[in-house]
Amino acid sequence: MPQELIERLQAGKVYSPTQAERATENFFTVENLTVLREIALRRCADRVNLLTETVRTKSHSDYHTDEHILVCLSSSPSNAKIIRTAARMANAFKGAFTALFVETPDYQVMSEEDVKRLRSNMRLAEQLGAKIETVYGEDVSYQIAEFARLSGVSKIVIGRSSATRKSIFSKPTLTEKLIANAPNLDVHIIPDTDGKNTAYRAKKARKRNGIVFSVSDLLKSIAILILASCIGMLFRQLGFAEANIITVYVLGVLVTSVVTRHRVYSLISSIVSVLVFNFFFTDPQFTLRAYNQGYPVTFLIMFLAALLTSSLAVKLKEHAKQSAKAAYRTKVLFDTNQLLQQAKDKNEIVSATANQLIKLLGKDIVFYLTEGETLGEPIFLQFREIKQTKK
Template sequence: MERCPDTDVSVSDMKPQQTRSRGSLKIFFGYASGVGKTYSMLRAAHEAKSRGIDVVAGFVDTHGRAQTTQLLHGLESLRTRKMDFESGLKREFDLDAALRRSPRLILVDELAHTNVPGCRHTNRYQDVEELLRAGIDVYSTVNVENIESLNDMVAAITGEAAKDRILDSVFDEAAQVELVDVEPEELIERLQAGEIYQDEKEKEEAAELFTLDKLTALREIALRRCADRINKMTELVQAKSRRGYFTDEHILVCLSSAPSNAKIIRTAARMAKAFHGEFTALFVETSDFSVMEEEDKERIRVHMRLAQQMGAKIETVFGEDVAFQISEFARLFGVSKIVVGRAGAKRNRLFGKPTLTEKLISYASGIDIYIIPDKYAAVYRARRAKRESEAFSLADMSKGAAALVAATLAGMVIEKLGFSEANIITVYILSVLATSVIVSKRMYSLIFSAINVVVFNFFFVTPKYSLTAYDSGYPITFLVMFLAAFITSSLAVRLKNHVKQSAQTAFRTQILFDTNQLLQQEKEKEGIVNITANQLIKLLSRDIVYYPVEKEQLREP
């Protein structure tokens, strides 16, 4: 008999220490009858007894196996209850006797067993739960077929569904799970040697299940289920400690309006399938989304639908720094690999801003970043830049001109009062800042940053009403003035975008909060539909048409 050390994991290392007011459950888990679950449980009981622990056998079914029966010697055993059943008298675990005896550790075999009518609880795992609440530790056994979520899968292999089952939560919340594992070939040899079933009829019935292919499949399911349990415990600890490590693959693909984004999504989907990992598609909505052309918005929606069809979970976050939002999402949700297009990895200018990939590497240094070739990216960016440069706003030009005229008039007043040029420069910088706040497009704030410098030179620098300057220090003054105006305008635009985005997020949150409250108060179907439709209208600014469905047919809207 083999023991898989990797799956004999104690929750004590992963959960807060349990108080003595509640007992702990250890499950001996196997993929088929005869692997040695009860035998391993009894050996562990003798080890515990040798350490001075008060051990009692509450209910142990040896199935007549000599080696297992021999291990019962030396352990105190409780009497079982004899209950009337359809087939005659049946032995059942005596819960009340166990509670009266109150040992430190009790053995209760076959955790998934369904009790005979007349017992206090329907299932034995409910008996065990009462023991745990009383502060008694419990050893028990479970087969892979007894876990609720695996029942159908196992039935497809064995041809028969198990009647006795436990909830997945009982298995996952156990303090320890020890996988009792043997090679399928050895298990078949045990069956043929009569070590599992002594009755010939039982042996013949078991022979149909005990084939190499079926036992191998059941063994794989048991191993996977143990691994899943460990992953869940690890995720719990990771969430509590907020550490950036991960044990399972989680692929994150970044959504955009680029035409080649579909290729990136498909590549990420293949990676997720190959790694048997979780797949998430993330869209970072910036302030530019509201002014994005409808063609690009529609392309984003198409890409979201494609990702969903490929099995991705769609998530949306809001923020101006796309790389930071991606890296924070990846850190919080345990992403192991990020997939982006090559456009985000290519810098256009020698002194250009850091690329998306460079920022991601800086923000998320512990996560693998995969760059997918994107041959259409340069064409796409150029086409967008051309559309933006062609846009003209008379309102923004008027606002900027008004701020410029006001600054010039104020400068003339300051000059008449005899103040220095430094004060006039401050007024023009204030004009640039005001322009950045009142215009809708950043382009105009940058344009008026340069125009303010030129106008200051024309009206207030000697010789006046020209673009020349006698003082050799003025070029430096102009440069500093332009940089100050440029930086303040950029910061003002960024701040304004953050304010808009925060307001949008607050509005959406309020809508969802109101929807939750309204739906809780409404009981009628028509009212629920009306509330949902009205809230969607507020959220999406679109008309909503509701079509009821009756007998799989659409009715009048």
């Protein structure tokens, strides 16, 4: 304590009596020593927090030394209530407050009303002191759990409608998936519906599972299937086992899923590969009959293996596209920062901002400059013009 140090100085345990008297009169006052003690404690606490965070990140642990509240943003009409509840929790715990929006392919098909409501919820969260973050992916629960793990979130706040199943046979809810992905996090479920209103259901993007005719994809699939059959015949001539030939067809389906743009071609390729293998490589040859009792099981396993590998390849392609979009947005924002710093006058600022918005949004831009309290003449910048100038 500061008073104890002063008593030791006066007792001559630190300096000589003359030096101790001079020190207590000039620098070693109770106020200065108290401030120094507080600074030392803060530096020590910062050091301990840094070491703790480093160990937690390396060991992938979920323990936390301070509170960090995470609320999930959506276009639901009741999301504002959840945001306010999370803000009150953050204030009560004296912790950090983050609002997270997971952008999925469904965002592209949102109605104008839902988009406005989502932006309104984002503004509300920002007004209540939240830091707005956006991540991209199809698996909402995984994105939330991964963000929470990397950001040191201690509590997650979501609505009750996302925690209720329609029936016993329904898919796991967001809450169930979130608990499975982050079992050590506290998940707070807030009532977000009343007796009058039904639960809000966002519009889902339609997945193109139907047959989409594409000449290029069809030719690629046929060429890969023919190539796999030729390699299989070569293996048969060399005396290789049927398992090796099956592996070639599974690889062919995997390559088909990578080089084609539509998922349906990898599915059709899985089925056709089984039929072609049965036709060329099982006894009796050149028929779709199979005398061996084990062949049906072989065909089933071959089909499932081909289907699973193609599905995983398609998902990897989709994740790669989303990562590329996120990287492109980050690059555009970084370039915008540099261009604005280099701008010398108002016209250069307007030009740089408009061009970067066109790159980011892919839309035409109309700029209005203010002249006093009135709007100036509109400045039109078209997306096509920007693309042509690039060429």
